[in-house]
Amino acid sequence: xxxxxxxxxxIVCIILGIMVAWQYKSxxxxxxxxxxxxxxxEQLMRELxxxxxxxxxxxxxxxxxxxxxxxxxxxxxxxxxxxxxxxEELEKARIFAGLTDVKGRGVIVTLDKNEYVNVEDTDIxxxxxxxxxxxxxxxxxxEERVVATTEVREASGxxxxxxxKMEAPFVIKAISDPDKLERxxxxxxxxxxxxxxxxxxxxxxxxxxxxxxxxxxxxVIKTDLLSPATK
Amino acid sequence: MKQVxxxxxxxxxxxxxxxMDKMEKKFIFFIIFMVLGILLAVQFxxxxxxxxxxxxxxxxxxxxxxxxxxxxxxxxxxxxxxxENTLKKENYLKAFIEDKDDDKLRREWEAVRLIAGLTDVKGPGIVIKxxxxxxRLDGVDPSQLIIHEQDIRIIxxxxxxxxxxxxxxxGERIxxxxxxxxxxxxxxxxxxxxxxxxxxxxIGDPDLLYESLSRSERIALMIEDRIRVEIKKSKEVIVxxxxxxxxxxxxxxxxxxxxxxxx
Numbered sequence: 001x002x003x004x005x006x007x008x009x010x011i012v013c014i015i016l017g018i019m020v021a022w023q024y025k026s027x028x029x030x031x032x033x034x035x036x037x038x039x040x041x042e043q044l045m046r047e048l049x050x051x052x053x054x055x056x057x058x059x060x061x062x063x064x065x066x067x068x069x070x071x072x073x074x075x076x077x078x079x080x081x082x083x084x085x086x087x088e089e090l091e092k093a094r095i096f097a098g099l100t101d102v103k104g105r106g107v108i109v110t111l112d113k114n115e116y117v118n119v120e121d122t123d124i125x126x127x128x129x130x131x132x133x134x135x136x137x138x139x140x141x142x143e144e145r146v147v148a149t150t151e152v153r154e155a156s157g158x159x160x161x162x163x164x165k166m167e168a169p170f171v172i173k174a175i176s177d178p179d180k181l182e183r184x185x186x187x188x189x190x191x192x193x194x195x196x197x198x199x200x201x202x203x204x205x206x207x208x209x210x211x212x213x214x215x216x217x218x219x220v221i222k223t224d225l226l227s228p229a230t231k
Numbered sequence: 232m233k234q235v236x237x238x239x240x241x242x243x244x245x246x247x248x249x250x251m252d253k254m255e256k257k258f259i260f261f262i263i264f265m266v267l268g269i270l271l272a273v274q275f276x277x278x279x280x281x282x283x284x285x286x287x288x289x290x291x292x293x294x295x296x297x298x299x300x301x302x303x304x305x306x307x308x309x310x311x312x313x314x315e316n317t318l319k320k321e322n323y324l325k326a327f328i329e330d331k332d333d334d335k336l337r338r339e340w341e342a343v344r345l346i347a348g349l350t351d352v353k354g355p356g357i358v359i360k361x362x363x364x365x366x367r368l369d370g371v372d373p374s375q376l377i378i379h380e381q382d383i384r385i386i387x388x389x390x391x392x393x394x395x396x397x398x399x400x401x402g403e404r405i406x407x408x409x410x411x412x413x414x415x416x417x418x419x420x421x422x423x424x425x426x427x428x429x430x431x432x433x434i435g436d437p438d439l440l441y442e443s444l445s446r447s448e449r450i451a452l453m454i455e456d457r458i459r460v461e462i463k464k465s466k467e468v469i470v471x472x473x474x475x476x477x478x479x480x481x482x483x484x485x486x487x488x489x490x491x492x493x494x
Binding site (some may be wrong): 012015016023024037059065069072090091093094131132139150151153176177210211221222225 | 249260263264270273274277278282289290291292296298300305306309310316317319320323324326329339347350351352354355380392395398404405406407409410411412428436470477479482483485486493
């Protein structure tokens with residue numbers, strides 16, 4: 001009688017123990033699962049919002065284009081509209097290609113050597129790239145317009161940009177939203193903070209920056225090897 | 232009498248003890264079973280609740296995934312329509328120029344668009360394929376095994392030094408304002424994101440381009456770090472036009488043309 005009772009107690013206690021352990025594990029597991037799924041759904045949400053923004057943008061552009069094309073169709077005979085449009089398109093392409101002097105608001109970044117270290121080509125490249133990433137629409141280094149084919153070449157003691165020899169200080173101008181450009185450059189752990197460790201860096205916002213067009217003497221822009229390709 | 236009394240008392244005492252003992256054991260069992268029952272109920276409810284919650288989350292994720300797929304289909308559709316309409320517009324403008332028989336205008340139109348990088352072009356050049364190192368290596372910092380934005384930037388600069396006339400990365404034309412930003416195993420070019428491998432097409436003198444890269448310190452370092460670098464000369468490399476050519480306004484919105492003649 002006593003033995004059987006003891007056995008019963010033991011069994012009950014074992015079951016109780018197992019249950020407590022199991023419950024603990026199951027609750028733990030549920031929490032981990034739930035938090036990972038929460039993260040995933042948050043991530044998906046962000047992705048979706050981004051996609052929707054892109055699509056809205058595309059849709060607006062498409063509507064514009066369709067409207068434009070309709071105008072062309074209507075104006076086929078009276079071609080003033082198209083002539084005007086063509087001129088506009090041409091001007092846009094010229095601005096985009098860097099074939100016009102432009103002005104606007106932006107930042108002026110000055111890189112200068114100190115007693116020990118000279119400014120390197122990679123320093124200039126990283127500032128230019130950061131400006132581009134922040135949406136810069138026109139960039140020049142010491143009055144040389146930066147275009148698609150612009151190289152930054154380091155040769156003993158000086159730097160060549162668009163085939164022009166130059167030395168420090170390097171004045172890099174960029175046109176776009178000045179606050180955005182400055183913020184990107186001065187970000188914690190960003191380009192300016194990095195460069196300041198070994199050269200002199202100055203960032204100034206300006207409301208009136210003029211950036212010259214690309215030199216037009218045939219040395220910067222070469223297209224002799226390019227022929228049109230059709231898709 | 233006293234004895235009897237004491238004995239009576241003793242018997243009573245024992246009797247009470249026996250009863251108490253039984254009660255106590257029963258009481259203990261009662262408590263154990265009660266706790267067991269409560270635990271069972273709590274566990275059951277908690278599991279049920281977690282299941283319900285999880286399935287709600289799962290449902291939510293499924294729904295989001297479905298909506299993302301839907302948005303992606305719409306995106307592809309819109310892109311195709313945009314391309315089609317851009318082509319249509321270009322054709323209108325081209326037809327107009329042809330109609331006018333204005334050779335100067337036509338040449339300017341073509342030259343400016345060529346320089347701006349808005350058109351697809353082909354020519355001799357080289358193709359570079361870059362891929363992260365194949366596997367982790369013990370004792371090597373993993374960040375050495377992947378391609379960084381500086382690598383890409385320096386390679387592009389090397390190509391430009393050697394006179395490259397048109398360059399693309401994974402089909403994105405490099406124009407004056409093209410950024411190269413790496414985030415994890417992807418690169419952002421012209422606001423579009425691409426995963427490894429990175430394929431760089433460059434049009435120029437193939438020998439000069441090849442030589443410039445083979446002398447590049449950065450590429451030597453990358454190869455040392457076991458990053459896979461493949462360089463091939465080619466008689467015909469195709470470099471596509473700028474991917475946002477239908478939306479130039481977005482890229483020149485802050486620029487005002489300086490017109491010295493008006494001053």
